[in-house]
Amino acid sequence: MADLEGIAKKLLQKGIADEKIIHNLIDQYKIYKSFPDNVLRKMAAAILKESKISLSATSQSELNQKIVINKLLGIPQADITMGQGGVGCRGQGDFYVHDLLAKLSQTSVKPHISPLSLDDTGAIDLNFNSSAISKSKIILTKMEGMHSRLSDYPFLAGFHVTRAALRDIYVKGGNPLSIMVDVHLADDGDIGKLFDFQAGIACVAEVAKVPITAGSTLRIGGDMVIGDRLTGGIAAIGQMEYSFFRKNIQNGDIILMTEGAGGGTITTSALYSGQPEVILKTLNLKFLKACKLLFQNPSICSGIHSMADVTNGGLRGDLYEINNESQLGARIRPEFVKSLVDPKILEMLESNNIDFLGVSLDALLIFSSAEVAPKIIDLLQSNGIKTSIVGEVTPNPEIIFVSPDGEEKIIPRFRESAYTPIKQVVDKDSMNSAKNEIRILQAYQKAQEKRKYFETMLKHNSN
Structure with a gap:
């Protein structure tokens, strides 16, 4: 393109x-x-x-x-590119920029859960005039972008982005109500790509029993961009049944994890490492099945404080984001995590020197009381979903990986594990320096000033 x-x-x-x-x-x-x-x-x-x-x-x-x-037309230049800043690469650079984006998103109208939580799902309270929060009045919102490297495989792109969007509604304790589609195809893209993308979306929507209600279809750059690249995303709306937000995690919680076979990231890794047969392992809805099983058992859900999916930067990245919101830490046994990765997926990762702890596994993380943890394991495993305890929450806000060789304090890497050949080349040159962060911060501050300038203008003109 x-x-x-x-x-x-x-x-x-x-x-x-x-x-x-x-x-x-x-x-x-x-x-x-x-x-x-x-x-x-x-x-x-x-x-x-x-x-x-x-x-x-x-x-x-x-x-x-x-x-x-x-x-109006000027852009607050950071003089740092997306690649140099690690944005979209699910690591420290990504988290830093998204934290600033979340701050820029704040308005006087406060949602129930805002982007400041760095959570994958937000929430609004329809009963905002009442002091009592009714779960039936909490609406969950989610926007999920398709994996950029799946442009040439639209069905897989549509399948995995839809599953991921629904997954993020479920982990917050919500039942999905609606799916909306945004797709952009460059000028030379075959229209069949649109149909293939939509077929992947509809496949998940049908099996999950969630309707597709709206969408938008555009050319990338209109007549100014040539090529056949496809990109887009899925928005999902849900109604909260249980409050499983990260802020509810408690010291001493048990951390459980279900089996993971990956989604868009693992699919991309399989395609670009010459192992397409591995993709079939990713075509499942066990994650959604696990959430539905839990929702059907209120006594178990009463002991669940939070849930998350292992996506952004793998377990290394997700635990960092979760820790940022809960201000608590965790002790994790990597060997227990490893036992929950599908053997075929694990074999592919290891053969390509990809760290399974730094890549999206699409497994379900559950933070629960010690009393309910065994019941969760029994329920899910009796329904064919492998589940086990992988760690516990600690009061010290650090992530510690415990292995037979000792303990290791974990912080996110600059980028997630390099899971394609080009990433393995690019990632050798990390540019996550304090100097870059200063430039990025200055661009953010200029954007804030621009926003305030035009807010003042609009308010003045409306009088």
Whole structure:
């Protein structure tokens, strides 16, 4: 995929001559388009013209409006790219930026659970005028993006992103009510990709008995981006039946984990390591089944304080985020975790030097009282879901992995485990420095100032 507008603007900023830019754009076009050269030249010239106009947008405004236009169109530059900052890589860089994004998201209207929790699911209280919180009035909200490396495998992308969205509703104690779809396909993508993506979504929706209620379909970048890349996400809405939020975790809680065979990450790893047969292990709904079984037993759920799925940066990353919200720690036995990873999945991970503790396993973590833990194990294992105790919650806010070789204090790595060949190359160069965080923080502060400026303008104009 090629962002023609981005290429044109980057070359203009480097002072490259117009004719060379046009030739570059034509070469990009020829990868995907079979139009005559004269047509490609017209298209390239049009892109160059639009790029020039948009770059000069601020200089075209009247003097008394220029400051406002500059503020509106200007981007608070961090001079740190997504890759350099580790954003989307489920590690320390990702957590740092998402913490700032969560702070930027705060408004005077307070949700029941806000992005500040760094949880995968938020919540709103429909009964906000009452001092008593009614669980039937708590609505859970979730937005899940598809795995970017599954663009060429839309059915799998749709299947796993939908399952993940529903999973995050369930772990917060909610029953999913609705699925909504957002899909973007680049200009040269075959329309069949849309159908394949939707088929994967509908497959999970049918088996899970959750309706698809709305959606949006767009081209990536319109006419400015060529290629056949697919991206998108799933939004899910649920109604809370039990309160399983991270803030409810208590000191002394037992940590249980169900078997994990992975989802989008494991699927990607299998595809790009030449082991596609492993993908079949990921096509299951045991996670959702486990949650439904628990929900049907209120006496057991009364002893469950929180649930989570092993996704963001693996167990290393998830425990860090959970610890951040609960202000408690955990002692984990990695060998017990390892015994719950599907043998075929584990074999693939080990053969590719992928740390099973730093990659998404799509297993269910349950934080419960010691009294109810054996009942959880009996219930799930009697229904074919392997489950065991993997650790306990501690008052000291540290994550400790305990093994026969001793104890190890765990902090998230800069990125999650490198689970594809390209990641193993890129991840050798970590740039998670204090200097980078300062630049990122400065960009965040500028964005806050911009937000406040235009909030003031809107309030003034509405009077």
